[in-house]
Amino acid sequence: MNNDLRTTTDHHGCVTDAAQPSHGRSLAYLADVPIDAVKDIGPRKAKRLTEAGIGSVAALLLHAPRRYLDRSQLFDLSSVPLGEEVTVGGVVRSVSRRRISKNRVMIEATIGDGTSTLKAVWFNPYLKVDQGEEIALSGKAELFRGRLQMKAPDLDRLDDEESLVTGRIVPVHPRVGGLTPRQLRAAVDNALKRSRPIAEVVPTEILSRLGLAGRDESIANIHFPTGRADADRARDRLIFDEFFRIEVALALRKWRQGLQARGANHVIDGELVDQFLGALPYRLTAAQERVIGEIRDDLAGDHPMHRLLQGEVGSGKTVVALCTLLMAVQGGFQGAIMAPTEVLAEQHFLSTVDALEAADLAPGGGPDQGGTENLFAGETGPSVRVALLTAHRAITNFSGSVDRSTVHGWTADGTIDIAIGTHALIQEGVQFAQLGIAAVDEQHRFGVHQRVKLRDKSSDHDPDLLIMTATPIPRTLSMTLYGDLDVSVLDEMPPGRMPVTTAHVPKEAEELERVYDRVRDEVAAGRQVFVVCPLVDDSAKLEVKSATAEYERLRSVYPDLRLGLLHGQMRPADKESVMHRFRAGELDVLVATTVIEVGIDVPNATMMVIEDADRFGLSQLHQLRGRVGRGEHPSVCLLIAEPSTTDAEERIAAMVATTDGFRLAEEDMRIRGQGTVFGARQSGLTDLRLADLLRDVEVLVAARREAFALARSDPELHHHPDLVDEVQALLGDDAEWLERS
Numbered sequence: 001m002n003n004d005l006r007t008t009t010d011h012h013g014c015v016t017d018a019a020q021p022s023h024g025r026s027l028a029y030l031a032d033v034p035i036d037a038v039k040d041i042g043p044r045k046a047k048r049l050t051e052a053g054i055g056s057v058a059a060l061l062l063h064a065p066r067r068y069l070d071r072s073q074l075f076d077l078s079s080v081p082l083g084e085e086v087t088v089g090g091v092v093r094s095v096s097r098r099r100i101s102k103n104r105v106m107i108e109a110t111i112g113d114g115t116s117t118l119k120a121v122w123f124n125p126y127l128k129v130d131q132g133e134e135i136a137l138s139g140k141a142e143l144f145r146g147r148l149q150m151k152a153p154d155l156d157r158l159d160d161e162e163s164l165v166t167g168r169i170v171p172v173h174p175r176v177g178g179l180t181p182r183q184l185r186a187a188v189d190n191a192l193k194r195s196r197p198i199a200e201v202v203p204t205e206i207l208s209r210l211g212l213a214g215r216d217e218s219i220a221n222i223h224f225p226t227g228r229a230d231a232d233r234a235r236d237r238l239i240f241d242e243f244f245r246i247e248v249a250l251a252l253r254k255w256r257q258g259l260q261a262r263g264a265n266h267v268i269d270g271e272l273v274d275q276f277l278g279a280l281p282y283r284l285t286a287a288q289e290r291v292i293g294e295i296r297d298d299l300a301g302d303h304p305m306h307r308l309l310q311g312e313v314g315s316g317k318t319v320v321a322l323c324t325l326l327m328a329v330q331g332g333f334q335g336a337i338m339a340p341t342e343v344l345a346e347q348h349f350l351s352t353v354d355a356l357e358a359a360d361l362a363p364g365g366g367p368d369q370g371g372t373e374n375l376f377a378g379e380t381g382p383s384v385r386v387a388l389l390t391a392h393r394a395i396t397n398f399s400g401s402v403d404r405s406t407v408h409g410w411t412a413d414g415t416i417d418i419a420i421g422t423h424a425l426i427q428e429g430v431q432f433a434q435l436g437i438a439a440v441d442e443q444h445r446f447g448v449h450q451r452v453k454l455r456d457k458s459s460d461h462d463p464d465l466l467i468m469t470a471t472p473i474p475r476t477l478s479m480t481l482y483g484d485l486d487v488s489v490l491d492e493m494p495p496g497r498m499p500v501t502t503a504h505v506p507k508e509a510e511e512l513e514r515v516y517d518r519v520r521d522e523v524a525a526g527r528q529v530f531v532v533c534p535l536v537d538d539s540a541k542l543e544v545k546s547a548t549a550e551y552e553r554l555r556s557v558y559p560d561l562r563l564g565l566l567h568g569q570m571r572p573a574d575k576e577s578v579m580h581r582f583r584a585g586e587l588d589v590l591v592a593t594t595v596i597e598v599g600i601d602v603p604n605a606t607m608m609v610i611e612d613a614d615r616f617g618l619s620q621l622h623q624l625r626g627r628v629g630r631g632e633h634p635s636v637c638l639l640i641a642e643p644s645t646t647d648a649e650e651r652i653a654a655m656v657a658t659t660d661g662f663r664l665a666e667e668d669m670r671i672r673g674q675g676t677v678f679g680a681r682q683s684g685l686t687d688l689r690l691a692d693l694l695r696d697v698e699v700l701v702a703a704r705r706e707a708f709a710l711a712r713s714d715p716e717l718h719h720h721p722d723l724v725d726e727v728q729a730l731l732g733d734d735a736e737w738l739e740r741s
């Protein structure tokens with residue numbers, strides 16, 4: 001690779017498709033030019049920048065300013081407008097620091113510019129500001145006791161070269177690699193001069209349809225705008241680009257794994273499904289009917305299904321999944337369902353076996369006893385053989401507990417119709433004779449790679465995939481994380497569900513006393529209670545210890561009640577026996593770790609007590625609360641917490657305020673920041689620097705529409721090689737999944 005920017009004009013000219021003229025250097029090309037090609041970036045700075053994620057010229061050009069100091073609009077302190085975002089500057093006249101409570105420090109600085117003075121106040125103990133420094137403050141000015149004041153303004157230190165008289169808009173880049181804003185500014189300036197013009201890779205029809213500025217102009221203006229409007233237009237364009245890259249990647253992936261692949265030939269209408277549905281003790285909700293219809297349509301098509309089923313906890317996803325698997329079975333294929341935990345896999349196994357029995361679809365004997373079945377010819381109809389396979393055990397509905405290797409043999413030779421399990425199901429050694437459909441429960445714990453692995457389990461066709469999640473995902477996030485999937489939503493709860501009341505209980509002796517009383521009342525009324533133990537930082541061992549200790553403690557609080565303990569390190573048989581006793585109503589209180597987080601369905605459990613609830617994440621709390629409110633009785637969720645951070649306070653407040661999972665998911669994203677939500681690394685979300693999944697919904701929707709439309713007319717984007725290059729170059733590791741074809 002030639003790294004000298006000066007000699008590479010039109011480097012990409014030779015590969016550019018006629019349909020998309022492009023002049024200049026592409027970002028994909030600049031992503032290959034190491035950062036030390038930039039003037040004044042020597043090996044040491046280059047190393048630090050690279051470690052901070054800015055290893056190439058492209059990365060530097062996309063390192064957008066955090067804000068601008070509008071020196072063209074600098075106000076004298078004597079004439080600052082009140083209540084508006086402004087930048088003012090001056091010399092620090094005095095600084096004082098005061099401790100105002102245990103962990104709060106107040107810093108006050110007074111600046112003067114010759115026309116007046118202004119007092120700035122911060123509550124940030126780490127903030128450094130010294131008397132005599134020349135600084136700029138950006139924020140809202142207000143009058144407080146007759147004096148000009150700014151609360152927690154952004155502070156920028158100015159060095160000589162940048163004194164406030166320059167009268168232009170100066171970008172302030174986020175500090176990175178130990179470079180000062182001034183050094184970054186110089187580096188960007190140099191990189192820009194030597195890289196421009198930057199090639200356009202997005203088709204011009206799309207840009208004009210959406211009224212977006214050009215690439216070259218936008219990258220220049222994001223750094224050095226001549227006015228606020230320029231900067232805003234540049235930002236709009238770059239936000240679009242960030243979403244567009246992800247959506248193009250998804251559109252390509254969808255085509256590669258979906259439209260290109262062959263699906264199994266399913267029998268959509270058959271007696272198994274009818275018999276199964278006919279025997280259900282309830283009527284399907286309209287939402288369940290609709291989703292089953294959507295799945296049928298997918299299965300009837302030539303290409304494999306890739307569908308995400310979203311539904312609030314308790315909305316009845318399991319029955320939809322079972323029904324889907326039976327569609328595979330009635331056509332002679334096998335079905336598999338994967339759950340994130342053993343406890344949940346066991347529960348799926350039990351409920352599947354029960355439902356099949358109720359529908360008269362349970363097999364009569366072992367696989368080698370076909371002759372026996374024939375003796376009853378005429379009496380026995382079709383039956384469905386089900387196996388549970390986890391890392392520890394294997395059990396079937398026709399031959400009881402068996403060796404895991406036996407089940408391996410039976411999945412490989414087609415004896416087993418439906419295999420239920422954990423990750424063990426996709427581990428090496430498990431082969432299916434004819435895997436038709438795979439359902440994955442609680443998708444957020446399954447990565448893209450596992451999805452791919454499941455697909456590899458079948459040779460002449462790709463299995464259909466149904467991915468379920470009860471972790472509601474904001475619409476924008478599902479469009480990016482799971483954007484290659486079609487989405488069905490179970491937006492209706494089965495009738496008769498009672499609301500769950502949620503309360504925050506402070507960690508104080510009398511309050512806890514009242515919790516104990518309420519638990520007792522609940523049990524006295526014939527109901528059951530979950531007590532979830534505190535999370536212990538990253539240590540399964542310590543967590544077990546604390547759960548065990550809590551269990552012992554509660555045993556002395558409730559000597560008369562029947563308590564059970566459930567944690568992840570118990571032997572599978574013990575776990576199963578505890579769950580069995582709780583389900584059967586033989587236990588009043590189940591003390592548990594978060595192993596009960598997902599899926600557990602015990603309608604008679606009506607109280608959920610979560611200890612140290614402030615230590616749990618919002619989606620986890622929502623999942624835990626979803627364990628109650630599943631029956632005909634009203635339920636309560638008590639969050640014992642003493643939140644010590646604002647985030648924790650906000651999480652608890654959000655839980656008390658709403659049970660709507662979608663609202664909570666958005667809250668979660670707001671509190672935590674989009675980058676940290678849900679395996680972001682696998683999703684291209686790390687590429688979102690300027691874009692905000694909550695604020696920029698409309699841009700995302702447009703980017704998605706355009707990307708998918710483009711891919712519809714040109715599925716592999718043969719006519720847009722520059723665009724494909726860019727997606728691959730800039731999504732980096734995130735685009736790993738793209739390379740599979």
Ligand code: ADP
Pocket residue numbers: 282283284285288311312313314315316317318319470494495599601603630
């Ligand atoms: P989730 O969507 O959280 O996985 P489940 O599939 O576990 O929910 O269903 C929750 C409970 O609702 C189960 O006890 C299930 O039997 C019951 N259920 C599912 N569909 C219906 C329905 N249409 N009417 C009544 N109860 C239903």
Ligand code: MG
Pocket residue numbers: 317318441470599
């Ligand atoms: Mg479920």
